[in-house]
Amino acid sequence: MDVTYADPTFIAAATVVVVAIFVRTLTGFGAALILVPSLSLFWDLRQVVLLAALVQAVTGFPVALAARRQASRPALMTLLLGSLCGLVVGALLLAVVPLPWLRRGLGLATLLFGLSRFTPIGARVAPVPSRRLALLAVPVGFVSGILMGMIGTGGPPVVAYLHYRLATPLARRATLLCYFMVLDVTRLPGYLRLGIGSRAIFLTGLALVPFALLGALIGNYTHGRASERVVALTVALLLVLTGLLLLR
Numbered sequence: 001m002d003v004t005y006a007d008p009t010f011i012a013a014a015t016v017v018v019v020a021i022f023v024r025t026l027t028g029f030g031a032a033l034i035l036v037p038s039l040s041l042f043w044d045l046r047q048v049v050l051l052a053a054l055v056q057a058v059t060g061f062p063v064a065l066a067a068r069r070q071a072s073r074p075a076l077m078t079l080l081l082g083s084l085c086g087l088v089v090g091a092l093l094l095a096v097v098p099l100p101w102l103r104r105g106l107g108l109a110t111l112l113f114g115l116s117r118f119t120p121i122g123a124r125v126a127p128v129p130s131r132r133l134a135l136l137a138v139p140v141g142f143v144s145g146i147l148m149g150m151i152g153t154g155g156p157p158v159v160a161y162l163h164y165r166l167a168t169p170l171a172r173r174a175t176l177l178c179y180f181m182v183l184d185v186t187r188l189p190g191y192l193r194l195g196i197g198s199r200a201i202f203l204t205g206l207a208l209v210p211f212a213l214l215g216a217l218i219g220n221y222t223h224g225r226a227s228e229r230v231v232a233l234t235v236a237l238l239l240v241l242t243g244l245l246l247l248r
Helices: 006-026 031-039 047-069 073-094 099-116 131-135 138-150 154-167 170-191 199-222 228-248
Strands: none
Touching: 006 031, 006 047, 006 170, 006 199, 031 047, 031 099, 031 154, 031 228, 047 073, 047 099, 047 170, 047 199, 073 099, 073 138, 073 154, 073 170, 099 138, 099 154, 099 228, 131 138, 131 154, 138 154, 154 170, 154 199
């Protein structure tokens, strides 16, 4: 992964990073769903998973810190309890599962999630707060942690769960931002310990950080001004196209 600022691949990657972090800052999720499948079209998936974690960890911390007061601590803590356990399993699978299988699995997950946003269930979900629903946080977090560790995109289960668990968009956004920040920071040392990483990946990740910060600034400015539904449907269309490309 030796790239320069003038490399067309790097320019494309920088554009993807701006869009991905913009979407995450605006809605609370979606960065990994855009970053990992898109960058996997021209870079090794294992490198991309580490690269995405690095970029999101650096840029996600200040955004999550600013939103932490709106986050639901009970939902966040129970989700993390399951997710941190699942993260270990996912990272081990990333290290041993053949890349073609990972790529197809990522393509299928991306395609299905993109299509779900065009269905009535994906487009509109009514919160259903209850004690039984709260108990589901640990298994939902475990599944999300496996997906996050293995293919870098563990958002869909948690996003769907919080739409039922939390009533307000602000609480959902803040909880998601804090959740992903913790997982992004936590999984980096695990990847390095498993030998997933190199000096070139870190240099590329650091070179992409300014573009991620630009996306975060645009997202913060746009939050409350743009139609999140329009943004979500546009992203869903991009996910469908990316998923189809990965399944080729």
